[in-house]
Amino acid sequence: MTRTHAYIACLFVVFFYSGNILVGSALNELPPITVAFFRVLIAAVALLPLGWQSAWRYRSAFRRHLGPLLLLTITGVTFFNTFIYTALQFTSATNVSVLEAVIPVATALLSAWLLRERLRLVQWTGVLVSFIGALWVVMGSVTDHLFGGWNVGDLVMVGAIVSWALYSIAVKRYIHLFPEYGTLLVMTSLSVGLLAPLVAMEWTVMGVPEFGYWAHWAGLAYLGIFPSVIALLLYNRAVRVLGASQASVFLNFLPVVTMIGATLFLSETIAAAQIAGASLVIAGVLLTTRVARKRP
Template sequence: MAVPHPAALSASPLQRVAPALFVLLWSTGFLGAKLGLPYAGPMTFLGVRFAIVAVLAAPLALASGARWPERPAQLLHVAVVGLLMQFAYLGGVFTGIAHGVPAGVSALIVGLQPILTAALAGLVLGERIRPVQWLGLALGLAGVALVVINPALLDRDRLGAAGITIVAMVAITVGTLYQKRFCSGIDLRVTVVIQNAVSALAMLPAALLFEPFTIEWTPRFVFAIAWLAIVLSLGATMLLFYLIRHGAASRVSSLFYLTPAVTAVMAFALFGETLSPLALVGMALAAAGVWAVNSSGRG
């Protein structure tokens, strides 16, 4: 019988609900993309979002006394992670959704990131990979395969967009490993500023080059970009910082396998998105895979 950790017994109500709240907020990111993309191209949308986050986060980091990188190499490492986890990852997700990938499917594909991270950690970081983690990887890949062969995705454009989303998942996986290797001691508040500033500087020229760079400032778009920039990029990040400070970050990983299902339910309620029975089976398999990897990691 497992004995509860003493810290768990004295956890405040906020500490108990914060992990679930974080995952719920994280799930809304895919919906915010779907809500705002009809009014701006994906690169334009993200370039403006990154710029807003950087401008808002900088004074918060300065006012809170966050410690900034002291060496240029540290700054470079954080910038590289930003390009992988913001520019490439979110750029791929938004582009996929803009070209017809359902929000629930997008969440499922990138939700395999913990599985791929566990597999690559054995090769890159020398961490031991347990048999249950290989099982989780197999379940996750099988689940995505069942979702991607959904007839709604079997046209050239949508299948290509799903491929872009897979590339995004690889980008955030590589970014996670890179951050673990080179950026583990850098303050999260500072990381938010640097990564969003660098990504804005990269994304805005790309938007000017590849998109009309026009925005329809409708109430829906304003709500979407405000939600993603303020509530998600700032609020959820600060919530994660709170969880790390109080030792509850591990509980977040135990709930991440629910993200695709939560996103799919909200996408159905808000946008009428539906998944085929085969896709639902795939989502269940993928969730089981992520759960297996997270459970083994905590053990």
């Protein structure tokens, strides 16, 4: 994959992940762990004909590098989207998309901490600007009480941000150890096993949900194929070419695409504070990743 192809792949990732948020919001009648479980189950079934041969051929590599494999699985497949769908039970699709756009900043910070990458003054400035923008969005106004505008969904998104930032770093360090399709099959299959007891607990507490509406299955099919398989393949390939920081910076476009989709399809009203906060988040992310994007 060339750099140009990697950029195009990242744009498709943004559209598919925006659809993940919009469809996940439309499915909030279903419990969040249930949505996450059926997403990975459908993804595993879709990947079976593509990845079973390479998964079997590289089974010794999976056993040998079980730690990195579990890190990739837990952060990028199992709990990232569980956090997303849980957050959508309590907050808007727009808020989720803006907070998800903070991921490149979180990736840069974790890279500085875990990989000892040095951040320059302009990058630290970008971190601060993005943080202020995220606060602005979830509080509704910078003049609100410090935590008055936060809700449970906004706080849950912190888990999603950290999960994907860790996944981006893990992809750069470990994904070359595994085959492409076989790895996704193994990761989604492991996620099915990890989420199965959690969804059983959810059904015990909340009752078994009704799946009678065709829209439920259509939405779950979208989540299981496009964001779970196609977008993840494209993102992993882009990270190999561009690096974690440059690939994740394309998430800047996520709030814009999601805001448009939320207005058209979910009848959400976009407040001026959300637009202003999203602009600050995007500006801060651009500053944070500025040095990385200039490197050849």
